[in-house]
Amino acid sequence: MSRFKRGAHVDSRAGFRQEKEDCPVPYGLLKAARKSGQLNLSGRGLTEVPQSVWRLNIDTPEEAQQNVSFGAADRWWEQADLTKLLLSSNKLQSLSEDVKLLPALLVLDIHDNQLSSLPDSIGDLEQLQKLILSHNKLTELPLGLWKLTNLRCLHLQQNLIKKIPLDLGQLVNLDELDLSNNHLMDIPESLANLKSLVKLNLSCNKLQSLPPGISEMKNLRMLDCSRNQIESIPPVLAQMESLEQLYLRHNKLRYLPELPCCKTLKDLFCGNNQIEVLEADHLKHLSALSFLELRDNKVKSLPEEITLLQGLERLDLTNNDISSLPCGLGALPKLKFLALEGNPLRTIRRDLLTKGTGELLKYLRSRIQEQPDGSLKEEPKTAMTLPSQAKINVHAIKTLKTLDYSEKQEGSIPDEVFDAVDDSPVANVNFSKNQLTEVPPRIMELKDTLADINLGFNKITTVPVDFSELKQLLHIDLRNNLLTSLPMELEGLTKLRSVILSFNRFKSFPDVLYRISSLETILISNNQVGGIDPVQMKTLNRLSTLDLSNNDIMQVPPELGNCTSLRALMLDGNPFRNPRAAILSKGTDAVLEYLRSRIPT
Incomplete structure (x- = not known):
């Protein structure tokens, strides 16, 4: 009998105890993940993902090897497939090909690691909808990635990627794509295939232009191209029927983008460029605009056609070369915020500028009523003027x-x-x-x-x-x-x-x-x-x-x-x-x- 006990101790228990001691992931977490289908291993200092994680839905759990009874809550054979795996803020330098052993994954978050490459087998995760790979050291992407046609959200910001292949166009269900803070020189024309895309972030790259095909993304609402080297915006961008926010800060623009049919654009950010002149042709198509940012440019004057911006609520002209303001600015019916700091304004008293937007607009409105000789128009006496x-x-x-x-x-x-x-x-x-x-x-x-x-x-x-x-x-x-x-x-x-x-x-x-x-x-x-x-x-x-x-x-x-x-x-x-x-x-x-x-x- 003692020999049987000794044998049981060595043969059937020792292996599991050794695995439990060596595995940096608490067994309780794995057990809970079998029930919930979710596993959060963020911030655990992992240098590699334990094999027990990849094989979570394949290997028989430890308790099933033991002579114990199971309650309704512990029926391991009824376990849920893992659908969400969070591995962010670790020290992972690579990912095992065994990631394919979790085919039911919907969400995979590996941001803030030290990944320099990805396994091609990631393409076997056919159900994957959200993939977060930001803040790593990726220089290129595996072919398998472009097989993930169910992907809705792809975050690749803060990597070292120099080129995106044409295969990007295969991810036709993407509605959010973040490629910011990489080393991209251009964007493939196949981007036009992403007709479901709602948010696209291309900021902090080395782009000199945008592909004309971008105009075919009819559902895009937010486009961020800040901090690139873009000198002009293709007019076809106006064909983007849903575009509401356009960020063009810190580029090399000399003019506002001419967007002839863009009736949905609400926010246009063009700060920190080289814009010197605002022309009526650029303003007349922006009637729906509510926020126009032109700070830190070289604008010398505002045209009287600024009154075309009937929907404008906020106008930021900080740090330009404006010496005078058109009185028509005061007639914009919705304008509530006007920033003018850092301009050499000469026709408006300094104390008036310090009183805020309301007082300044009130002053400009009063100037509209002036006669050519400088005298104010007298209000007509009516039955209402008592x-x-x-x-x-x-x-x-x-x-x-x-x-x-x-x-x-x-x-x-x-x-x-x-x-x-x-x-x-x-x-x-x-x-x-x-x-x-x-x-x-x-x-x-x-x-x-x-x-x-x-x-x-x-x-x-x-x-x-x-x-x-x-x-x-x-x-x-x-x-x-x-x-x-x-x-x-x-x-x-x-x-x-x-x-x-x-x-x-x-x-x-x-x-x-x-x-x-x-x-x-x-x-x-x-x-x-x-x-x-x-x-x-x-x-x-x-x-x-x-x-x-x-x-x-x-x-x-x-x-x-x-x-x-x-x-x-x-x-x-x-x-x-x-x-x-x-x-x-x-x-x-x-x-x-x-x-x-x-x-x-």
Whole structure:
């Protein structure tokens, strides 16, 4: 009997104990993976993937070799095939051909390793939909990769790739492709076959041009070609019927791209180029544009045709050679942000520039009404122009749909102001720089048409619940007030795109903002906000600008890095230690990348 026991110990147990001791992956993880179909081995210092991982769905598990009974939860023979394998942030230099032993994989993440090559057998993973290979040392890609025709997402950024073969065109189901931060000199024409592609990132390469075939990608919404050596954009790019965001920063452009049929383009980023002249031919096709960035160029003047950009909301002209502004700029109905720092402006007083966009546009609008001899036009006397309304600009109400009663330092808005509206549709209200302690109740009379409201620089302590009835609101400016909270009913503002809450008294991030999915801009700097919820923030998939600077944030949650829609994230002036200032100075993309790398596994 003792001999039987000794034999059992040596023959049937020793092998498994040895494997368990040598394997750097806890056996409990493998056991759990058989049930869930998911295995996360990120950040474990692995230099190679243990054989037990590749053979997870082939070998009989250890407990099946032992004389033990199984409960319903431990039926290894009913195990799930592995569909998700995460191997990021290890020290892998190569990947075994045995990767083909996991044919059910849908997601394979190997980013942030030291891979210099991939096995050709990766092409056997026919079900694979998401492949993350960023931050490695890949110089070329195996032929097998192009067999993955079910692939939806392919990330190859931050590698050493010099050429992409024509075979790329076989990945016809791709909707996201990231080739940024490589050494690409050109892009194959076969890119035109990727007709399902929605996001394409080609930034930080050595591209001198784009293939004309790129215009055939009818579903592409975001194209990033920043930090290349591109001198011109092919006009056929305008045929991209869905393009909404185009990034051309840090190239060698001398003119704005001429995009004759592009009616969907909303954001055009052309900063850090060599653009000297803006021509009407380049502007007339951009009527849908909401954000135009031209900072750090050599623009000397703006044409009067700038008024063609009727949808423009943000215009960044920082660091150019502009000496004067066309008065027509003040007539752009939606323009809310105008950056002019670093220009040698001579025709506009410096103190006017420091008062902000609203005041500058107001000044330019007033110049439009000047006579050729320099005298101002006199408002025609009508039944609407009563002596008590002398300080109410009825002309602005009628022609610009703007009700302006700002800088009066008054504690309430006189009834005559609202009476002057009569039946005119008002889209913009400016009651800033008064002494208001509450939102004027009669604003609700404008609820059917009001799209923009400026109540900044007052003493407002609360926002009323019925504010949520202003269903057409696109922009709210409540900066420099005494607010500490917002009512949850504001989630009814389903069209709201931007909200400015800077310089108030918020101690926490208003929960209702997480519920307004249409938001694109949130400015809440200079408050006392102590933290944010990155999970809820990620649900705001249109959010591109988030300013949290000068608050009391002690810790930036790494999961904030998953908010990939963000293009401008401001965090400076908070007491957190990480990310360090050196990382913050690299810009939003670098900060988000850093935060993602810190997400615990």
